[in-house]
Amino acid sequence: MCCPMCGLHPEIVIADGVSIGYSVMKQKAGLHPPSMTTEKSLEKADINLNGSCAAICVPSLRKLFQDLTATKVPLWTLDVTDNQRQQFPYMIEFFKYYMSLTDSKKITPVRELICQIAADDIIFQLVSVSTIPLLKSFSESKRPAPHLPLWCPAFGNMLFAYSDEAYPPVFFRIAGWLPSCTTEIYELVVSYGISSELENSVEEEWDWRVTGCWYSGPTIQKRPKYTSIP
Secondary structure: OOEOOOEOOOOOOOOOHHHHOOOHHHEOOOOOOOOOOOOOOOEOOOOOOOOOOOOOOOHHHHHHHHHHOOOOOOOOOOOOOHHHHHHOHHHHHHHHHHHHOOOHHHHHHHHHHHHHHOOOOOHHHOOOHHHHHHHHHHHHHOOOOOOHHHHOHHHHHHHHOOOOOOOOHHHHHHHHHHHHHHHHHHHHHHHOOOHHHOEEOOOOOOOHHHOOEOOOOOOOEEOOEOOOOO
């Protein structure tokens, strides 16, 4: 069962919500994500990233931003330490800009970007490696690439709210700061050999009936277990 023109493994696949969100009626026993680990997975307990992989590495500052953005109306106070101001000057400036907003059409996308930057998740959830040159380009040229909103929707939504006016200077500084954070964490991850250990297990011939879903294919990648990484 394959496309007569593209073959078993087409270079480009376009999937809509119906294709991705299949009916539970089509689910078979043993359906798992392709990067799942099992009891047979290679265990690597000696690998520890030794620090946070979030954009903001200070938990207390992340928590502060999370609390201050919990309401839909910007608060008027920002109590941070001198050390935090020195470590994250652009983020502090960005949040102060958010506090000065009064237009709800701008408040919402700016708050949502702050929430994602202040999230406890790894920064790749917000800025992928492919997004780095796009943000750098925007920071330097002051013009966003047409496909920047596709690679970083949170940033793109914020820019869309300013489509009829000049972007605030702090946007360019944040756009230059985020790639540096992403690059630093990416180099840390690569230094431990994590990203290079994904094994491609796509087979030339496979029977769709033995996979976890009637619509699905084989496991695309397998990964070791990193027990020292939370």
